[in-house]
Amino acid sequence: MNLIKKLDKLPPTREKVETIEILRQATKAANALGELKGIAKTIPNQAMLINAVVLQEAKDSSEIENIITTQDELYKAIATKGKQTEQVKEVINYRKAIFTGYDLIQEQGFLRMKDLEVIQKTIVENNAGIRSMAGTVLKNNKTGEVVYTPPQEKEEILYLLNNFLEHFNLTQNDLSPLINLAILHYQFESIHPFYDGNGRTGRILNILYLMLNGLLDIPILYLSSYVNENKSEYYRLLNKVNRIDEWDEYILYILRAIEITSKRTIEKINSIKDLLNETIIIAQENEPKIYRKELVELLFEQPYSKIDFVVKRLNVERKAASRYLNKLEKIGILKSQKVGREIIYMNKELIKILKKH
Numbered sequence: 001m002n003l004i005k006k007l008d009k010l011p012p013t014r015e016k017v018e019t020i021e022i023l024r025q026a027t028k029a030a031n032a033l034g035e036l037k038g039i040a041k042t043i044p045n046q047a048m049l050i051n052a053v054v055l056q057e058a059k060d061s062s063e064i065e066n067i068i069t070t071q072d073e074l075y076k077a078i079a080t081k082g083k084q085t086e087q088v089k090e091v092i093n094y095r096k097a098i099f100t101g102y103d104l105i106q107e108q109g110f111l112r113m114k115d116l117e118v119i120q121k122t123i124v125e126n127n128a129g130i131r132s133m134a135g136t137v138l139k140n141n142k143t144g145e146v147v148y149t150p151p152q153e154k155e156e157i158l159y160l161l162n163n164f165l166e167h168f169n170l171t172q173n174d175l176s177p178l179i180n181l182a183i184l185h186y187q188f189e190s191i192h193p194f195y196d197g198n199g200r201t202g203r204i205l206n207i208l209y210l211m212l213n214g215l216l217d218i219p220i221l222y223l224s225s226y227v228n229e230n231k232s233e234y235y236r237l238l239n240k241v242n243r244i245d246e247w248d249e250y251i252l253y254i255l256r257a258i259e260i261t262s263k264r265t266i267e268k269i270n271s272i273k274d275l276l277n278e279t280i281i282i283a284q285e286n287e288p289k290i291y292r293k294e295l296v297e298l299l300f301e302q303p304y305s306k307i308d309f310v311v312k313r314l315n316v317e318r319k320a321a322s323r324y325l326n327k328l329e330k331i332g333i334l335k336s337q338k339v340g341r342e343i344i345y346m347n348k349e350l351i352k353i354l355k356k357h
């Protein structure tokens, strides 16, 4: 007997998604997020922050799908443009998809159906698009049991997806935007519009929704590290909404994820800021002749740097660029390593910070 009900369109009834406990947790999450938004602004070079955090998220979000890469593998692949493993490629595609979405939100201020398709296509690198063939079901990874059957008819998928987009783009809403984020995420995952990449596309939509609502200026809050640590709970709670239309535990989960990941990101940004200041001082004191602000900032934008990057950024000859990097290695700021034919210079203290969750 199939007890699973058909997916309703948005919005759910208010009583189901706005309990006192949810409202309290929504306030906590909003406070932490507000603080993060403020602190992010105090980083002098925003590209620095975005690069580092987005790559970390690309790695974490892909890990939910069991695409495991190491940080070193990733950065080296980016710095050297060498042969990439399938897994590294997926992570790099994910990062590209985040930036694609970010550009769309900045340019348009809303998302259309075809934008969702572009984001998903960038992740999975195929043209399958929105599901048109029946047969997609969600199974329990371990037992193989079917836990949820998303809508099968293309017409119904499109209808629900249009309804989803209407709500996604509606920035004036009675509900707190963070409660809405949780609802929208559930809905997107339950429509499950694509054959693959629904989880990763949905996680990118989360960050885009925060920016659309002015809760963040740049894409730096990601729930994936939290979801990774509490994965079975994530699946269980999505499923609880599917089965019995009980939203509260699921919404609380997402709100807690927002609060905790905001706090972690604040800590991370503070550490990066301190390290940047320390690095500037060490370079100024020990190598005043080569010290340049842009050079230090480059090492924070590209934690794995190389001579070419310095040549381009500072407009200097290769010889000079190489001398700068070697001097910075001598005073302990960088550590070099040969990868293939390239020498990669690692900002090792920064990498340590980025590796912490």
Ligand SMILES: Nc1ncnc2c1ncn2[C@@H]1O[C@H](COP(=O)(O)OP(=O)(O)OP(=O)(O)O)[C@@H](O)[C@H]1O
Pocket (backbone or CB within 6 Å): 061, 062, 063, 064, 065, 066, 138, 147, 148, 189, 190, 194, 195, 196, 197, 198, 199, 200, 201, 202, 235, 238, 239, 242
């Ligand atoms: N019971 C459920 N109801 C609705 N959505 C679910 C349910 N269980 C899992 N999901 C969603 O489906 C996603 C997996 O779908 P899919 O494989 O298409 O995405 P992915 O990006 O390839 O994978 P992953 O999310 O594992 O990285 C999960 O991340 C989750 O968001």
Ligand SMILES: [Mg+2]
Pocket (backbone or CB within 6 Å): 065, 196, 197, 198
């Ligand atoms: Mg998948």
